[in-house]
Amino acid sequence: MENSTIRKSKVWSPEKIDEIQEKAELGRYRIRGQATKRQDLPSFDDLVFTPAGLSRVALEGYREKCDTQVVIGAGRVKRPLVLETPIMVAGMSFGAINSNAKKALGIAATRCGISTCTGDGGMHPVEREASEKLVYQLLPSRYGLNPYDLKRADAVEIVVSQGAKPGTGGTLLGQKVSEEVANMRDLPLGVDQRSPCRHPDWMGPDDLGVKIDQVRIATNYEVPVFIKIGAGRVYDDTKLAAKAGADAIVIDGMEGGTAASPEIQLDHTGIPTIAAVVEAAEALHEIGMKDEIKLIIGGGISNGADAAKAIALGADVVYIGTAMLVALNCNKSLYVEDYEALGTVPSACHHCHTGKCPVGIATQDPALMARLNPEEAADRVENYINSITMEMQIFARSCGKSKVTDLDPTDLRSLTMSATMITGVPIVGMGTTRKPYWANYDHSTEMTEMALR
Amino acid sequence: MNMCGIGGLIYKNSVHEKKTGEIVIKMLESLCRRGPDSTGVALLHPKTADSLYMDVNYEKEGNGAKVINLLTEFATIVSTTDHGSYVRALIKDVSDEELLINAVNNIDHDVSVSSYGEQLEVLKFLGGAENLERQFRISDYDGKVAIGHTRMATESKVDISHSQPLSCHQGKDLTIIHNGHITNYIKLRSKFEKKGYHFITGNDSEVIAVYLVDKLKSGYDLKEAMELSLNELDGSFSYIAITPENVGLAKEPFGMKPMVIAETDDFVAFASESMAITNGFGKNLSVFEPDSEEVMIWKL
Amino acid sequence: MEAVKAHMTIDCNEVSQKDLNKIIADSAKQGIKEVLIKNPQAKHNLGVGITDPIHIVYEGDVGYYACSLSDHISAVVHGTAGWAIGENLMNGEIVVEGNAASSTAASMRGGTVVVKGSSGARTGIGLKGGTLIVGGNVGYMTGFMMQKGRMIICGNAGKALGDSMYAGTIYVAGDIAELGNGAEIVELPAEEYEEIRSTMEGYGMKAPASFKKIVCNGMLHNFNKKEFGVWKTVL
Numbered sequence: 001m002e003n004s005t006i007r008k009s010k011v012w013s014p015e016k017i018d019e020i021q022e023k024a025e026l027g028r029y030r031i032r033g034q035a036t037k038r039q040d041l042p043s044f045d046d047l048v049f050t051p052a053g054l055s056r057v058a059l060e061g062y063r064e065k066c067d068t069q070v071v072i073g074a075g076r077v078k079r080p081l082v083l084e085t086p087i088m089v090a091g092m093s094f095g096a097i098n099s100n101a102k103k104a105l106g107i108a109a110t111r112c113g114i115s116t117c118t119g120d121g122g123m124h125p126v127e128r129e130a131s132e133k134l135v136y137q138l139l140p141s142r143y144g145l146n147p148y149d150l151k152r153a154d155a156v157e158i159v160v161s162q163g164a165k166p167g168t169g170g171t172l173l174g175q176k177v178s179e180e181v182a183n184m185r186d187l188p189l190g191v192d193q194r195s196p197c198r199h200p201d202w203m204g205p206d207d208l209g210v211k212i213d214q215v216r217i218a219t220n221y222e223v224p225v226f227i228k229i230g231a232g233r234v235y236d237d238t239k240l241a242a243k244a245g246a247d248a249i250v251i252d253g254m255e256g257g258t259a260a261s262p263e264i265q266l267d268h269t270g271i272p273t274i275a276a277v278v279e280a281a282e283a284l285h286e287i288g289m290k291d292e293i294k295l296i297i298g299g300g301i302s303n304g305a306d307a308a309k310a311i312a313l314g315a316d317v318v319y320i321g322t323a324m325l326v327a328l329n330c331n332k333s334l335y336v337e338d339y340e341a342l343g344t345v346p347s348a349c350h351h352c353h354t355g356k357c358p359v360g361i362a363t364q365d366p367a368l369m370a371r372l373n374p375e376e377a378a379d380r381v382e383n384y385i386n387s388i389t390m391e392m393q394i395f396a397r398s399c400g401k402s403k404v405t406d407l408d409p410t411d412l413r414s415l416t417m418s419a420t421m422i423t424g425v426p427i428v429g430m431g432t433t434r435k436p437y438w439a440n441y442d443h444s445t446e447m448t449e450m451a452l453r
Numbered sequence: 454m455n456m457c458g459i460g461g462l463i464y465k466n467s468v469h470e471k472k473t474g475e476i477v478i479k480m481l482e483s484l485c486r487r488g489p490d491s492t493g494v495a496l497l498h499p500k501t502a503d504s505l506y507m508d509v510n511y512e513k514e515g516n517g518a519k520v521i522n523l524l525t526e527f528a529t530i531v532s533t534t535d536h537g538s539y540v541r542a543l544i545k546d547v548s549d550e551e552l553l554i555n556a557v558n559n560i561d562h563d564v565s566v567s568s569y570g571e572q573l574e575v576l577k578f579l580g581g582a583e584n585l586e587r588q589f590r591i592s593d594y595d596g597k598v599a600i601g602h603t604r605m606a607t608e609s610k611v612d613i614s615h616s617q618p619l620s621c622h623q624g625k626d627l628t629i630i631h632n633g634h635i636t637n638y639i640k641l642r643s644k645f646e647k648k649g650y651h652f653i654t655g656n657d658s659e660v661i662a663v664y665l666v667d668k669l670k671s672g673y674d675l676k677e678a679m680e681l682s683l684n685e686l687d688g689s690f691s692y693i694a695i696t697p698e699n700v701g702l703a704k705e706p707f708g709m710k711p712m713v714i715a716e717t718d719d720f721v722a723f724a725s726e727s728m729a730i731t732n733g734f735g736k737n738l739s740v741f742e743p744d745s746e747e748v749m750i751w752k753l
Numbered sequence: 754m755e756a757v758k759a760h761m762t763i764d765c766n767e768v769s770q771k772d773l774n775k776i777i778a779d780s781a782k783q784g785i786k787e788v789l790i791k792n793p794q795a796k797h798n799l800g801v802g803i804t805d806p807i808h809i810v811y812e813g814d815v816g817y818y819a820c821s822l823s824d825h826i827s828a829v830v831h832g833t834a835g836w837a838i839g840e841n842l843m844n845g846e847i848v849v850e851g852n853a854a855s856s857t858a859a860s861m862r863g864g865t866v867v868v869k870g871s872s873g874a875r876t877g878i879g880l881k882g883g884t885l886i887v888g889g890n891v892g893y894m895t896g897f898m899m900q901k902g903r904m905i906i907c908g909n910a911g912k913a914l915g916d917s918m919y920a921g922t923i924y925v926a927g928d929i930a931e932l933g934n935g936a937e938i939v940e941l942p943a944e945e946y947e948e949i950r951s952t953m954e955g956y957g958m959k960a961p962a963s964f965k966k967i968v969c970n971g972m973l974h975n976f977n978k979k980e981f982g983v984w985k986t987v988l
Contacts, residue, residue, distance in 0.1 A: 026977070028976060028977075031976070141879070141898075142841060142859075142860035142879055142881070145841055145860065146822075146824075146841070146843055146862065147802050147804050147822040147823065147824060147841070147843065148804065148824075150802070150822065151802075173976065174974070174975065185900075186862070186881040186882065186900045186901050187900060187919055187920075188919055188920050188974070191919060191974045192973075192974055192975055192976045193919075194917070194973075195898075196879070196897070196898055200837075200840075200856055200859040200860060200875055200878040200879050200897075201817075201818070201836060201837035201840050201855075201856040201859040201860075201875075201878075202836075202837075203689065203709045203710065203711075204607075204633075204689075204709075204710075205605060205607065206457060206458065206486075206487040206488065206605055206632075206725075207711070207817070207836070209486055209487075210486075210797045210798065210816075210817045210818065211818075213770070213797065213798050214797075214798050214801050214817075214818045214821060214822065217770075217771070217774045217798055217801040217802055218801055218802030218821075218822045219802075220775075220802075221771070233608075236607055236608050240605075240607060243489075243605070706893070706912070707874075707893070707894075708855060708873065708874025708875065708892055708893040708894065708911075709874075711836060711854065711855065713833075713835075713854060726795065726797075726816060726817070726835060727795040727814050727816065727833060727835055727854070728794060728795035728796055728797070728814075728816050728835070730795070731794045731795040731813075731814055732794065732795075737794075737795075737813040737814050737832050738814075739832075739833060739851055739852070740814070740833045740851075740852065740854075741833075741852045741870070741871060742852065742853075742854040742855060742871075742872075742873035742874075742892070744873070744874065744890075744892040744893060744911050745874050745892060745893035745894075745911065745912075746893070746912070
């Protein structure tokens, strides 16, 4: 019976076999939504906080205040963006998601004193009404861009690229290009849409300064201007964005989500968020602008631990996109038969690109949209945002800090060598902090030191 | 890797409304925002017997004196000035140029020849055009060609050796000014190093100078060399190459980097932004933008 | 109350870019009909975000983004224009007497932009409406991802003309270096020629004797079409 054992190959895994056979059928790369599904990325989970004990004193959870407010553009623009908690709803276009989802996110963000972002596809009136603080994206595609909406925005985000797919433009399959989407984007109905990878009217940081000026004039110098860049050459890009004159820089790690992207790109481009935040913070520090220019980090942030760790490593604010959709109901175990019809199950769905979202978020189909009640969904998102705020406060207070933004890298320790190499945060235990007492008697410790360097 | 501003002019005859240097400095002043990190200019001088313009970058204090001492050993000094991180020299009676260049480069890690030529002189300094003017009195220059560069470093170091114009140590009287990035720099550099070329900076633009010198040595003229470069250099670029005989301008196939030209019977001016031309000449001039994938040559 | 003047003059030597734009915007709001911009010196961002009707006369060259992100304006540039003149123009009319650099009328959504000279790379890129007329030649990637509107080119066109266009129409009188992916030449109906001729006449321009009409062939509209060669080059 030696041949009866079924052995699966790692090289030719079932997933790889599927992939090849699907491509053999499609004649193109696979396109899908959500984010990379790689299991091997370093993440914020590789870090832990080192709370107060005797060397430091913790703050009392219920009585002692822990401030969470962050202001973007203070001292630089007439109307800085005030966020009551260092969280922003990341850019997700009207088109990728529908107006019910936009409305729910807007209501929740307004209640929590934070912002939402238009994404690529123009400013939907429902979103403007629901969201008190709305960031208006200016992308290479320029869909729906106009001076009136610019003047109605509370911040303008010039998007260079997105963490899920840096170096390429957006994609929206024809199934989602409904009449309203087509009108807002000036596209033919039902066309497979592909957006350009670079801006039509500026090509580099030298031209970018002039572009930022233009946006400032068009918005009467009132609101902050952000530059958003998918994490790639983060250190240099951050410096250049700062020099070009941005008030805030958004760095979007490779775990960032998308409604439609070539799958190969999700898995193989960009650098993980934990590394991106460190490089960006280092760059701003290097040019002496760390305090003046705010650093916004996105890409796979899911809870208060991720957010607080990103802040400790140098971010001022975190961008949350996918997790907000999850709070709306994305991947929830409802309408299970519709998930099955798509060939998936709740908790593994990435079919945003098909426009057949079973829970009515990433779809323009009226029947599916009706499954998302914006008022109820807003409550869920509000609760979720509040939970992250409270979680961040737990870490700040336990580290003896009355402001979440006072968290710093020395409040962290790393669990893995790779996280230590990436962040510079010492590994748990003796780590790089001091030499063990027996180090002088044992020459093998020299090897450890060398490895740590 | 550089994002930057380019600005310069060629006078075709002796009708100079303003001094060449005065115009180029004004042009570079208005391009400061495109490149605040450093400013440089290439000047073309008339041919005189046996003299050699030699410009040397250095970083460490004291190495300027060492450079001047060494030049004294190898040549007769016509003039030298030490600018704190740059030595400007005009020398004579150099018996072996290659030996001299190697000797200068070997003084210390931070010392390297910036440019050498019988007619071409390259002057550069950190900061804006006003710094360059203060150091070298560029506005006094009234020769035929002055073309400059303001640099915004995107990847490589901010220092004088990485500033532009950039030259190749194996070819005198050729310098280049580049806006953009050469994305196959690493592969090209390794190929040229195998061929025996020395690279002195980590700036990708340097490979353009080496590329052109290599092509000229292989028997191509400047126009042919620049045309070949459109396919062999990858990335985005508008670049200008200057020799005592020709000035050439090349734009990559993607049309990504700006460049406008104004030409009259008396001069040709080019700049990344027409603002620089207007500012340089103090009046409006009709400008046009050459198309992508184009090479233009002006014979001097 | 002070009577509103019909005309005013702004000298770029005397005001900052910031003030200049504010003065134009305020003047337009107050109903001033015409503003003369003296000494523009090819400076950038002259006349940005103006959304009330006004006629702007530039007495010389302008830099990047002149008349951009604006609505209801009309403008004449007595000189050459830098990158992206009329970028995202909503409606109105801009006439450039000389040449324009790259990205002319990028993402324009309505109105008319006329360049009497030539225009560089990416002319009319991402055009979302309106009419763009170029008296001379246009450069690489003209009409890339054009979505709506029309472009009338009297001279020659560079490579990748109309590449990845979604819709809209391009008319070219001269030679086309290379058509972009998804663009094709179709026959020009006589009434369309007549319309072009009369539109151009309105700007004192004589239409060339004939035009090639370029439209989108729809080949890139569906990702599931197996056009391997095309996908390889465009995606």
